[in-house]
Amino acid sequence: MIKIIAGGKKNTNWCAEACTEYEKRLRKPWDITWEFVEEEKLAKKLATWPFDRTREFVICCDERGQNISSREYSDKLWRALSTGRDIVILIGGAYGFDATVRQKADFVWSFSRLVFPHMIARLMVTEQIYRASEIIKGSAYHHE
Numbered sequence: 001m002i003k004i005i006a007g008g009k010k011n012t013n014w015c016a017e018a019c020t021e022y023e024k025r026l027r028k029p030w031d032i033t034w035e036f037v038e039e040e041k042l043a044k045k046l047a048t049w050p051f052d053r054t055r056e057f058v059i060c061c062d063e064r065g066q067n068i069s070s071r072e073y074s075d076k077l078w079r080a081l082s083t084g085r086d087i088v089i090l091i092g093g094a095y096g097f098d099a100t101v102r103q104k105a106d107f108v109w110s111f112s113r114l115v116f117p118h119m120i121a122r123l124m125v126t127e128q129i130y131r132a133s134e135i136i137k138g139s140a141y142h143h144e
Contacts, residue, residue, distance in 0.1 A: 065108030
């Protein structure tokens with residue numbers, strides 16, 4: 001299972017529709033659940049959240065993270081899923097995550113050196129999960 005915890009408001013209609021388009025193509029173990037947390041409450045939640053490295057592989061989306069290819073991202077997700085770990089992807093608020101959250105995460109992922117609005121980051125995460133599943137299947141969706 002893949003759980004996305006996103007700071008800020010729920011998806012607007014256009015974002016929800018776009019994310020749903022990718023989500024409906026996914027099959028287990030690539031299914032996604034969402035949890036939306038107000039920005040102010042997100043930091044508190046993560047400060048007390050017990051990151052369980054035996055059960056969860058936590059990815060923190062942050063501009064200070066590592067920039068990797070879609071194939072490398074796919075490999076990270078597949079390794080976690082194939083060992084029975086759930087994937088938790090954190091999408092922060094306007095100011096990202098503090099150093100404590102980044103240090104607790106298994107991987108800190110940057111899309112690029114650019115900063116993106118929440119809704120676009122959510123769509124990018126959803127599309128990359130779909131792309132990862134297609135890479136693992138060997139489909140023609142992803143080509144290099």
